[in-house]
Amino acid sequence: MWRILLSVCISVLFVGCDIIQPKPRETVTVFFEISDTTGIISNTFKVGESFDANLKIINSTDKELTYHRIRPNANYIIKQNDSVYVYSVQDCGFISFWEGTLMPGDTIRLSSWRGPQPLCIEERIILDPGYYSVYAYPLIGLENMPTIEPIGIEIITE
Numbered sequence: 001m002w003r004i005l006l007s008v009c010i011s012v013l014f015v016g017c018d019i020i021q022p023k024p025r026e027t028v029t030v031f032f033e034i035s036d037t038t039g040i041i042s043n044t045f046k047v048g049e050s051f052d053a054n055l056k057i058i059n060s061t062d063k064e065l066t067y068h069r070i071r072p073n074a075n076y077i078i079k080q081n082d083s084v085y086v087y088s089v090q091d092c093g094f095i096s097f098w099e100g101t102l103m104p105g106d107t108i109r110l111s112s113w114r115g116p117q118p119l120c121i122e123e124r125i126i127l128d129p130g131y132y133s134v135y136a137y138p139l140i141g142l143e144n145m146p147t148i149e150p151i152g153i154e155i156i157t158e
Contacts, residue, residue: 027144028102029060032136034151037114043153048126050117051153053088055110055136059102061144067108068141071096072119074110077135078127079150085132086125089139090118102142110138127155 035052036042045051053076059065076088088111102108115134116125133150 026061027146028065028142029058030138030146030148031056031058032148032151034134034153043151045153045155046158047129047155050114053113053115053134053136055112055138055148057102057108057110057138057140057142057145059104059106062104064104065102065142065144066099067102068097068099070139072111073139074113075137075139076113076115077137078116078132079135080130080132085127086116086118088113088115088119090121092118092120108140110140129155129157131155 032053032055033041034043035054036045037050037052039052042051055074072089072092074088078085078087113119116127118125132153132155134153135150136148138145138148
């Protein structure tokens with residue numbers, strides 16, 4: 001009987017240690033948001049209205065992380081159902097490449113995008129009324145990058 005009681009006490013002690021000392025976070029934290037051009041978070045825009053897509057990564061781990069970046073360092077894609085309407089780096093050449101270190105608690109702000117206009121195309125893109133999804137893909141080599149969920153937007157007539 002005392003062996004059972006001792007086993008239970010030891011088990012409780014080990015469980016308690018996990019609560020007191022939580023395991024370190026193994027992935028980075030990613031913030032992806034869509035706003036109007038004044039910075040107000042929104043997901044409804046008028047036909048012909050531009051919007052801003054912003055992406056930042058925070059090192060929420062307890063270790064230094066080495067990353068590799070190109071410029072532009074994020075690709076944003078607008079889809080309706082399974083059809084790609086536009087992507088931010090359409091027809092762009094990538095000319096810059098560098099390596100850096102992200103310390104615990106530090107933040108990388110990746111390229112913002114004024115959508116739906118591709119960065120390297122002059123012809124104006126206008127989305128028809130309807131529902132779309134905006135996807136963000138960091139163009140940065142960083143281990144433990146979580147999946148970034150798309151943000152739904154609605155384009156309405158005036």
